[in-house]
Amino acid sequence: MNKFEFPIIKEHVNCGCNVMTAISENIIPRLNQAFVRGFVNTPAGRLPRISSELVWQDHWGSIRARWGVGRTDYKIDPGLYALGNPDNNSSVFVSANYKMSFDHLRSALKGRSGWILVLDTKGINVWCAAGKGTFGTKELLRRIESSDLKKIISHNRLILPQLGAPGVAAHKIKQISGFNVHYGPIRAKDLPDYLDAGFKATEQMRIKTFPLQERAVLIPIELVEAMKAYLLLAIIFLIVSGISGPAGFWTNTATFGLFAAMALFCAIIGGAVLNPLLLPFLPGRAFSIKGFSIGIVIAMVLLYLRNMNMSGWPERIESMAWLLIISSISGYLAMNFTGCSTYTSLSGVKREIRWALPLEIACGAVGLVLWISAVIIA
Amino acid sequence: MKNLMYLKNVVTLQVDKNKCTGCGMCMDVCPHKVFKINSKHVVIQNRDACMECGACSLNCPVNAISVNSGVGCVNAVINAMLGRNNGECCGGPDTDNKATESKGGCCC
Ligand code: SF4
Numbered sequence: 001m002n003k004f005e006f007p008i009i010k011e012h013v014n015c016g017c018n019v020m021t022a023i024s025e026n027i028i029p030r031l032n033q034a035f036v037r038g039f040v041n042t043p044a045g046r047l048p049r050i051s052s053e054l055v056w057q058d059h060w061g062s063i064r065a066r067w068g069v070g071r072t073d074y075k076i077d078p079g080l081y082a083l084g085n086p087d088n089n090s091s092v093f094v095s096a097n098y099k100m101s102f103d104h105l106r107s108a109l110k111g112r113s114g115w116i117l118v119l120d121t122k123g124i125n126v127w128c129a130a131g132k133g134t135f136g137t138k139e140l141l142r143r144i145e146s147s148d149l150k151k152i153i154s155h156n157r158l159i160l161p162q163l164g165a166p167g168v169a170a171h172k173i174k175q176i177s178g179f180n181v182h183y184g185p186i187r188a189k190d191l192p193d194y195l196d197a198g199f200k201a202t203e204q205m206r207i208k209t210f211p212l213q214e215r216a217v218l219i220p221i222e223l224v225e226a227m228k229a230y231l232l233l234a235i236i237f238l239i240v241s242g243i244s245g246p247a248g249f250w251t252n253t254a255t256f257g258l259f260a261a262m263a264l265f266c267a268i269i270g271g272a273v274l275n276p277l278l279l280p281f282l283p284g285r286a287f288s289i290k291g292f293s294i295g296i297v298i299a300m301v302l303l304y305l306r307n308m309n310m311s312g313w314p315e316r317i318e319s320m321a322w323l324l325i326i327s328s329i330s331g332y333l334a335m336n337f338t339g340c341s342t343y344t345s346l347s348g349v350k351r352e353i354r355w356a357l358p359l360e361i362a363c364g365a366v367g368l369v370l371w372i373s374a375v376i377i378a
Numbered sequence: 379m380k381n382l383m384y385l386k387n388v389v390t391l392q393v394d395k396n397k398c399t400g401c402g403m404c405m406d407v408c409p410h411k412v413f414k415i416n417s418k419h420v421v422i423q424n425r426d427a428c429m430e431c432g433a434c435s436l437n438c439p440v441n442a443i444s445v446n447s448g449v450g451c452v453n454a455v456i457n458a459m460l461g462r463n464n465g466e467c468c469g470g471p472d473t474d475n476k477a478t479e480s481k482g483g484c485c486c
């Protein structure tokens with residue numbers, strides 16, 4: 001086993017990076033990881049065996065990761081795993097070492113055997129990692145070598161998720177390692193059909209959609225992030241209303257502060273929850289416009305429910321302030337969601353940010369000044 | 379559900395028809411059906427659907443496609459505009475930097 005000698009690679013790599021420098025980690029994934037069910041003996045050593053059945057620990061882990069608990073650590077050892085009882089003719093599936101990506105893949109392959117080659121993507125899912133290049137040509141070549149894949153299988157077919165394509169140049173893999181990269185379907189659940197059709201994906205398997213369920217699972221992490229900022233903001237608003245209002249501290253916080261805390265909360269729900277859920281039905285193409293629209297509706301509803309006497313200036317100014325503040329917060333959070341969406345382009349996001357961010361900041365700032373004035377002159 | 383569309387006329391995608399051999403690889407990797415084959419080479423049939431993921435240009439064996447690709451992550455773009463952090467969102471190719479890695483809120 002001479003994994004440090006691989007002279008062919010050095011000659012062909014033209015990405016300016018030396019593939020050989022980084023092979024230093026252990027090449028076989030540990031057998032004592034919680035999801036491993038025994039091992040198989042191969043010419044490359046004892047490889048961990050895994051099953052396509054997920055158990056409750058796997059599901060629990062996914063839920064935690066979705067809520068941002070231990071998310072950056074939700075990873076498994078990179079390297080080669082045996083699914084079921086694979087032989088030298090079984091397919092090789094390439095995945096990321098984000099545990100959720102790995103679980104998705106194996107659970108889609110119920111009743112089948114195969115090899116799963118896990119790349120070290122630092123615990124990040126296939127698509128994001130491909131975008132950054134950690135699920136990439138270099139790492140795949142390195143992993144093919146360090147796992148001794150050639151000793152284990154007798155064909156040269158690797159199946160990669162289509163969403164890994166932004167990081168991997170299939171023709172370079174072929175040139176350098178001799179392996180043929182086949183891009184499988186986008187959704188793991190289509191894999192059985194793809195395999196049965198002889199590695200052919202239908203057009204529909206190749207199109208990335210963004211259905212309700214996929215949008216919904218992204219909400220928790222957005223919400224958790226936004227709530228951190230919310231707590232700080234709400235406390236500031238409560239204190240400011242307490243000191244600047246016309247009556248005593250506690251009366252003031254009750255009149256202005258509580259409404260403020262609730263308005264801010266609703267603004268966040270608008271941007272981080274309603275926007276993802278209602279995405280296709282909201283007006284405009286730019287996400288900020290979608291967020292602004294939600295914000296305006298929320299502000300209207302809140303002000304209506306508050307049932308204020310709009311004849312005096314303080315009330316009018318305060319209402320105006322909330323219209324501005326709520327829509328700017330919800331617009332900003334909605335804009336933030338472009339990073340999670342599956343159809344926004346970098347050039348588009350740049351264009352949107354260029355006009356939307358200044359607008360959001362301006363609305364927020366003007367709203368804040370108006371609100372403070374309203375509280376002071378009340 | 380109709381397919382969602384982002385902003386119009388902003389995408390940087392270009393195909394060099396003279397280089398393209400019509401191998402079809404770009405059509406395989408594109409997640410938004412942007413290309414279609416037209417006798418000998420591919421043409422862009424739905425430019426606004428392109429999300430600039432870069433899969434097509436990286437996988438084109440003859441380098442016929444160019445696109446400014448990148449992850450449309452707001453934090454990253456803002457940071458890049460402010461000249462901070464090389465415009466990476468959650469740790470770039472060099473993910474040894476823990477501080478940038480844990481900055482949540484986006485894709486990963
Ligand atoms: S991958 Fe390149 S050569 Fe092949 S069809 Fe697309 S543009 Fe043409």
Ligand code: SF4
Pocket residue numbers: 391407408409410411412413427428429430431432433434435445447
């Ligand atoms: S950059 Fe991505 S979305 Fe755009 S055409 Fe290429 S593969 Fe399709």
